[in-house]
Amino acid sequence: MEYNPNRVIKMIQNGQREEVLNSSTIWLCMSCETCITRCPNEVDIARMMDVLRQMAIESGIGAREKNVLKFHEAFLSGIKMGGRINEPMMMVQYKLKSGDLFSDVTLAPGMFLKGKLALISPRTKDLKSVKDIFEKTRHS
Secondary structure, eight states: OOSOHHHHHHHHHTTOHHHHHTSSHHHHOOOOOHHHHHOTTOOOHHHHHHHHHHHHHHTTOOOSSTTHHHHHHHHHHHHHHHSSOOHHHHHHHHHHHHTOOSTTTTHHHHHHHTTSOOSSOOOOSOHHHHHHHHHHHHTO
16 A cells, blocks of 8 residues: 555545545545444545545546455455345456456365355345445445
């Protein structure tokens, strides 16, 4: 990461929008929420990174990190389809988009046998609400 979360916030406050949107930092954030739990001001930094990624996409700024945008698109597509992440389907979409089809194929059986990979993921009961959220954010 080029900038830590504190620096990203400071850059936004200082009007350095283009630098933030062009940085690899917003694409490398895994939304693990560690920074949120440590932030004394309870700033939802992971959500802020999500917003910054979307702003970069809408501004026509691509991800600097190879295949990160493809993963982001596969992740959001999975949420749109079922309201939750279906990890196997998300990875299939990502692998097809990235062209890196077989590099991780040997990991899947072990993950499945250890219960780390479900073949069928439950869909959310209120898929309409999920679709409404995507629709609202697209128009704001």
